[in-house]
Amino acid sequence: MEYSCSQYELVCSECGKRYGNQPLSACPDCIAPLEVVFDLAGAKGAFTRETVERGPASIWRYARMLPVPEGFQPDLPVGFTPLVRAGKFGSHIGADSLYIKNDAVCFPTLSFKDRVVSVALANAQKFGFDTVGCSSTGNLANSVAAQAARLGLKACILIPADLEPAKVLNTLVYGAQLIRIDGNYDHVNRLSTLIADEYRWGFVNVNLRPYYAEGSKTVGYEIAEQLGWRLPDNVVVPMAGGSLIRKIRKAFEELIFLGLVNRPERPVRFFGAQATGCSPITTAVKQGSDDIIPQKPATIARSLAIGNPADGGAAAKMILESGGCAEDVSDVEIVSGMQELAEKEGIFAETAGGVTAAVTSRLYAEGHIRRSETTVVCITGNGLKTTDVLANRYEHRTSPAIRPRLSDFDAYFRSIHSVSELVAAGE
Amino acid sequence: MPIKVVLPTAFTRHTDGRKQFDSNAENLPGLLAEIDSSFPALSTQIKDENGKLRKFINIYINDEDLRFLGGDSYPFQDGDEVMLIPSIAGGC
Numbered sequence: 156m157e158y159s160c161s162q163y164e165l166v167c168s169e170c171g172k173r174y175g176n177q178p179l180s181a182c183p184d185c186i187a188p189l190e191v192v193f194d195l196a197g198a199k200g201a202f203t204r205e206t207v208e209r210g211p212a213s214i215w216r217y218a219r220m221l222p223v224p225e226g227f228q229p230d231l232p233v234g235f236t237p238l239v240r241a242g243k244f245g246s247h248i249g250a251d252s253l254y255i256k257n258d259a260v261c262f263p264t265l266s267f268k269d270r271v272v273s274v275a276l277a278n279a280q281k282f283g284f285d286t287v288g289c290s291s292t293g294n295l296a297n298s299v300a301a302q303a304a305r306l307g308l309k310a311c312i313l314i315p316a317d318l319e320p321a322k323v324l325n326t327l328v329y330g331a332q333l334i335r336i337d338g339n340y341d342h343v344n345r346l347s348t349l350i351a352d353e354y355r356w357g358f359v360n361v362n363l364r365p366y367y368a369e370g371s372k373t374v375g376y377e378i379a380e381q382l383g384w385r386l387p388d389n390v391v392v393p394m395a396g397g398s399l400i401r402k403i404r405k406a407f408e409e410l411i412f413l414g415l416v417n418r419p420e421r422p423v424r425f426f427g428a429q430a431t432g433c434s435p436i437t438t439a440v441k442q443g444s445d446d447i448i449p450q451k452p453a454t455i456a457r458s459l460a461i462g463n464p465a466d467g468g469a470a471a472k473m474i475l476e477s478g479g480c481a482e483d484v485s486d487v488e489i490v491s492g493m494q495e496l497a498e499k500e501g502i503f504a505e506t507a508g509g510v511t512a513a514v515t516s517r518l519y520a521e522g523h524i525r526r527s528e529t530t531v532v533c534i535t536g537n538g539l540k541t542t543d544v545l546a547n548r549y550e551h552r553t554s555p556a557i558r559p560r561l562s563d564f565d566a567y568f569r570s571i572h573s574v575s576e577l578v579a580a581g582e
Numbered sequence: 583m584p585i586k587v588v589l590p591t592a593f594t595r596h597t598d599g600r601k602q603f604d605s606n607a608e609n610l611p612g613l614l615a616e617i618d619s620s621f622p623a624l625s626t627q628i629k630d631e632n633g634k635l636r637k638f639i640n641i642y643i644n645d646e647d648l649r650f651l652g653g654d655s656y657p658f659q660d661g662d663e664v665m666l667i668p669s670i671a672g673g674c
Contacts, residue, residue: 181592181668184627186638342645348667352591449649463640463647465669 156282163222165365166192178282178362188465191222191369195412202413204384214270214373220409221274222366224281230305233273234373236261238381244499248516252529256378258536259504264301264325265537266294267374272302274370275359280306284357288312290347292340292395292458293322294536299359300331311356313343319457321540339452341463371399375406378531379416386416386423388528389479391515393507393535394427394436395459397470404473425474427481428514430454430489436467440481445472455486455544456506458536480523484513490544503538585658587613588665596623610641610654613664628666640669
């Protein structure tokens with residue numbers, strides 16, 4: 156269950172020992188996470204603006220810098236999601252140059268997890284797994300189920316029992332075996348590690364994890380390319396396990412090394428966002444530490460509800476080194492953040508997007524980011540999957556249904572407007 | 583009655599393949615000291631050069647993270663299942 160490749164291989168992030176390419180996530184010697192390391196010098200000249208721009212409108216335009224086996228034929232147009240100027244939301248929070256990287260519309264399952272899963276499953280096939288799996292807070296489950304179906308792989312997916320109904324349905328519909336676990340994500344994760352030990356399955360976030368995580372780099376590549384091959388001043392990223400934020404930085408560093416972007420005068424600052432109800436990484440960053448104290452999650456932002464984040468320490472360290480910081484927001488602020496993004500920008504993000512929007516707002520309000528700086532906010536999932544948190548925010552279910560007559564419409568419209576005006580006038 | 587110590591495959595190359603063993607240790611420091619003498623190679627694998635448990639290893643008592651139970655000071659109870667497991671998995 157190994158393959159050789161001259162372009163990349165697994166390397167221990169602590170002791171530096173090299174492991175070739177195999178389904179392995181921890182160094183057998185020191186138990187530290189393995190990372191995919193590329194031969195960057197060998198990529199010079201082969202990965203340029205021109206070669207990228209000639210590629211397809213998907214993450215596969217960056218295939219030369221992704222750990223996908225030689226001969227792999229991409230099937231799905233994953234990623235290359237819009238980077239949109241957020242003028243109205245920006246002016247609302249005091250930001251003149253704000254962009255949203257909108258993975259709420261990532262193909263095929265409407266979250267950034269499509270990126271990581273496509274890279275993981277390319278390797279699962281190469282390693283010969285006929286069953287793949289994951290532990291998931293929802294988005295990953297959706298993506299593994301969909302992409303496994305497309306590739307003809309069996310999927311076994313473990314989730315916390317209290318997951319949002321939409322995410323459960325969006326997994327089952329693809330024919331995946333779904334197993335609900337009576338516990339939180341950290342319990343599910345621990346069980347997945349044990350299952351991966353006993354079954355010859357490719358668990359995308361366990362034994363395929365180094366490959367899977369590398370797929371997140373494409374968010375960083377796309378941000379740079381869509382800004383016109385330049386880097387932003389700041390990036391605001393939601394954090395669960397703490398992997399995405401580090402991989403965006405890795406992507407920026409690779410682009411600088413390979414000459415696709417210039418090294419900015421001031422290094423890009425990274426800002427992490429969590430829900431206060433599950434904030435082990437932001438808590439560490441606020442204390443200037445990379446020591447993660449686990450928490451028991453209690454937040455509506457279930458896609459970020461990882462109380463014991465595997466990459467948390469590394470993420471905290473990286474944020475501090477970049478000159479950024481981290482913030483967390485309450486569940487009330489999360490819902491407000493979702494509504495503001497929708498009302499100002501027409502983007503319906505899931506709860507994690509509400510976290511990121513609300514944290515961004517606070518970062519500007521507290522002066523951590525200056526008005527004129529260029530900032531990219533990462534939205535990682537779609538609000539259609541977490542509609543339950545908005546269920547009681549609108550009155551459409553209790554409002555009267557009027558007869559289909561213009562006179563009824565006129566009367567009703569006047570009545571609601573007069574009520575609104577009274578409320579606005581404080582009467 | 584002793585506690586039961588459970589090990590995933592990552593740790594069994596230094597235990598002759600044994601995935602579990604019984605122990606009479608009273609707490610985590612006691613268990614680590616016992617591993618020092620019973621499985622010295624395992625001890626090297628799970629502890630850093632300063633003799634501290636490596637940061638990428640989590641300890642679970644039954645289904646609970648030891649850190650929620652008081653850490654090193656938690657007194658093992660009869661019949662506890664103590665699991666050492668790498669913390670290498672996760673989401674975004």
